[in-house]
Amino acid sequence: MSIEAPLQSVPVTILTGFLGSGKTTLLNRILHADHGLRVAVLVNDFGSINIDTQLVVGVEGETISLANGCICCSIRGDLLKTALLLLDREEPPEYLIIEASGVSDPWAVAETFDLPELRPFFRLDSVITVVDAEYVRQQQYYEDLIIHQISAADVVVLSKVDLVSEEQRAQVEEWVRQIVPRARILPAVHGDVPMSLILNVGRYNLEVQPRVVVPRHDHEHDHHHDHEHGPHCDHDHEHDHHHNHDTEFSTWSYVSDRPFSLKKLRSALQDLPATIFRGKGILYLAETPKRRAILHIVGVRITVTVGEPWGDTIPGTQMVFIGVPGGLDADQLTAAFDACLTDAPGHEQVTGQQSWFRRMFGGVSGTM
Numbered sequence: 001m002s003i004e005a006p007l008q009s010v011p012v013t014i015l016t017g018f019l020g021s022g023k024t025t026l027l028n029r030i031l032h033a034d035h036g037l038r039v040a041v042l043v044n045d046f047g048s049i050n051i052d053t054q055l056v057v058g059v060e061g062e063t064i065s066l067a068n069g070c071i072c073c074s075i076r077g078d079l080l081k082t083a084l085l086l087l088d089r090e091e092p093p094e095y096l097i098i099e100a101s102g103v104s105d106p107w108a109v110a111e112t113f114d115l116p117e118l119r120p121f122f123r124l125d126s127v128i129t130v131v132d133a134e135y136v137r138q139q140q141y142y143e144d145l146i147i148h149q150i151s152a153a154d155v156v157v158l159s160k161v162d163l164v165s166e167e168q169r170a171q172v173e174e175w176v177r178q179i180v181p182r183a184r185i186l187p188a189v190h191g192d193v194p195m196s197l198i199l200n201v202g203r204y205n206l207e208v209q210p211r212v213v214v215p216r217h218d219h220e221h222d223h224h225h226d227h228e229h230g231p232h233c234d235h236d237h238e239h240d241h242h243h244n245h246d247t248e249f250s251t252w253s254y255v256s257d258r259p260f261s262l263k264k265l266r267s268a269l270q271d272l273p274a275t276i277f278r279g280k281g282i283l284y285l286a287e288t289p290k291r292r293a294i295l296h297i298v299g300v301r302i303t304v305t306v307g308e309p310w311g312d313t314i315p316g317t318q319m320v321f322i323g324v325p326g327g328l329d330a331d332q333l334t335a336a337f338d339a340c341l342t343d344a345p346g347h348e349q350v351t352g353q354q355s356w357f358r359r360m361f362g363g364v365s366g367t368m
Contacts, residue, residue, distance in 0.1 A: 010093060010095065011095050011122075012113050013098070013125050014106050015027060016100040016104065016128070018136070018142065020278045020299075021131060021132045022130045024099070025191035026188070026191035026193070027043075027191075028191065035195045037094045038094045039096075039097060040096050042082060042083065042098045043099045079098070079109070079112075084121065095200075096122065105149075107152050110127055114204075125202065125204060127204060128153060128157060129157070130159050131146075133161045133164045133169055134163045135298055135299045138299065147179055150176060153183050154180075155183060155184050155186065155197070157186050158172065158185055158186065158188060173185055186198070250322070250324065250326065250328045251321065253320045254317065254318075256284070256317045257284070258284070258342070259285055259317075260285050260342070262285050262287050268337060269302050270302070272297070273323075273328075275323045275327025278322040278323075279296075279297035279320065280319070280320060281294075281320060282295070282316075282319075284316050291306050291307060292310055292313075293305065293306055
């Protein structure tokens with residue numbers, strides 16, 4: 001593959017952070033901000049269903065151009081090859097953002113893009129680690145991995161600060177400061193941070209970063225990110241372990257073309273085992289059959305939001321759950337969600353949609 005180097009190397013920002021920290025929310029802000037740049041985003045999600053790509057607003061499929069000149073690509077093969085191919089487009093990007101998966105090693109990605117032979121093509125600008133202010137100190141099982149991700153950052157976005165007290169926020173900031181004393185810490189609500197503080201902030205310097213080595217886990221980096229789905233059983237549900245992290249995480253995915261009864265689904269989600277700490281998906285609900293609903297689970301926080309109309313997309317549910325090794329009982333989960341299915345979607349009244357969500361959740365964007 002022969003690609004001509006651009007006149008100026010393209011700045012690269014690596015966006016990392018643990019599962020559920022708020023990376024996709026920040027990514028949406030960047031994609032739709034008035035920064036005047038043609039930004040290319042490479043999305044690499046953990047699990048067999050790449051939910052994050054579908055949740056990026058206004059983007060569908062593996063590579064889609066946005067009205068403001070930005071594009072979003074799903075990493076389906078070699079990360080470096082995909083990045084170089086972007087430079088060969090008729091209108092190449094002026095900025096590249098790589099959204100690493102919630103269990104990836106940002107150090108390995110940073111070292112790759114800092115190789116001397118790549119410097120004519122790319123300039124490593126920054127590593128942004130998103131930290132969930134509410135739950136980051138409650139992930140003792142994965143604390144080593146989280147610290148490792150934070151230690152790579154020269155910018156830390158402290159997300160969901162509206163969900164914690166000032167005292168809790170100060171404690172988390174102090175903890176982060178102990179890991180990366182020289183990093184810029186930016187508090188954020190719904191990913192709202194000034195673009196000037198996270199884009200084109202200078203050249204990232206690997207040599208001065210206080211690397212924290214993860215003692216328990218093997219984070220061997222693999223540039224070939226395989227997202228092919230494994231075999232499904234009769235109900236189109238999948239249970240597998242990510243091969244690069246099979247000692248650390250278990251994943252289980254659920255797919256169905258039948259709608260859920262929200263009342264039953266709510267009970268099933270509230271009864272999920274404590275070994276599940278992250279879940280997300282797109283839901284087909286009988287109560288709002290014309291619109292997709294978006295599910296997010298982080299710890300004990302469960303939110304369901306009514307989203308965009310299905311349009312030409314065939315309605316269906318796609319969910320992925322992530323938990324501790326051995327903490328996901330596939331048969332039990334399958335039975336629980338199958339029991340929530342119904343054959344007949346209800347009649348949706350758009351005018352009654354908001355009042356219906358208020359009854360169910362106390363708000364249009366419902367929190368269970």
